[in-house]
Amino acid sequence: MNTNSNLYTVVYTTLIVVVVAAILSFVAMKLGPSQQANAKAETLRQMMTAAGVDSAENLYAAKNDAILGTYSETIDKAFAINLAGEKVKDLGTEKSKIELIDNFKPQDKAIKSNSDATLPVYVFKSGKTVIPIYGAGLWGPIWGYIAFEADGQTIAGAYFDHASETPGLGAKIKDEPWFREKFVGKKALFSEDVIFLIGKNVEAARPENGVDAITGATMTSKGLSEALSVWFKAYKNYFLNNSKTEEE
């Protein structure tokens, strides 16, 4: 058979591509559910680390199934709000039907264009409220979860993650526990223009609501500061409305 004829070449390449596509779609279908379960458990681990349910080490050592159980036991209620701070729908918290909003890119766009964003709020039984933040680091997206005390302004804990920040520099936002511990006890000033700030020597100027940038990771720190201010602003109405009703 002449393997160099045009007909043979076309048929052969078509066949190869079809076979490879079939194998890959089959594998993607088979592995899809466990990949999604991994991603969901990962999100829960990060949220619960921020909420102080357990230490990051313990949560990361636990199996996916145990994580789902811990979440449904410690969560009080989860719901989604719009930019005006009004509740738009409930999110499931039972172990078998945990619902999360963890695709932040469209939300980030919606916040920035001031259009209809559906933002998740997770209230734990400890009284802590966890909200996500999302933004751009130096090389790719960065995101995280911030837990607030029941007063709706004191930060109780934080967890940050990134897609591809430089290991040892920007990646410190995730790898170094001391960085996220710095946020504990700080206040987000929802009623002011600058709600929270990360930057050079910020801690000296704003001891209550600022955190110093990481040395050698200026761009990542800037991105994180931006992410915090954009997302805090999006939740501003929710937290302000909430603290008002408590005073009345």
Place this chain on the structure above:
Amino acid sequence: MAQKLKETILNPILKGNPITVLLLGICSSLAVTVQLKGALVMALSVTAVTGLSSFVVSLLRNTIPNRVRIIVQLVVVAMMVILVDQILKAGEGTYAIDKQLSVYIGLIITNCIVMGRIEAFALGQKPIPSLLDGLANGFGYGLILVIVAFFRELLGSGTLFGLRVLPEGYIANNLAILPPFALILLGCIIWVQRSFDKDLQEK
């Protein structure tokens, strides 16, 4: 025959090491060697991809139209890389490592070692020797990766596999974390290897 097989397996590890002798796959060895764990997973992934791709291409070698052989090889390699990535993402224990390696798993497809071994070996040899050649080359690559990662993690973070080995007071060397340090280390490894192996020295 046995002698030839032995050479197929041993040559890529020392005398024909893809990184230190052929100088292939340098960029990924700079990118993924900050920590041992990542380097090890990358080494295993590359070994699996080179081995299996060489095997499959060798099986198909007599049917591949010569004019489009690179494209056919690329399709096979891409499939293997996507499979490895999907499997890593699906495993409970490997999910976090896959996330840490992020794009570099996908970029195995551009690793010159994979295509290099297919072109140079698998296209003209039987499937089993091709499989062994691929695996051995992946191993030779992985070996260097692990050596580099050992020094970078030790000096850059004071840890090995995430466990602290240097005392708390050790001030981490930030240079070790950055890619240029890997290049310096690679240079040192090449230097050491060449000073021991006279055959590799250029006159």
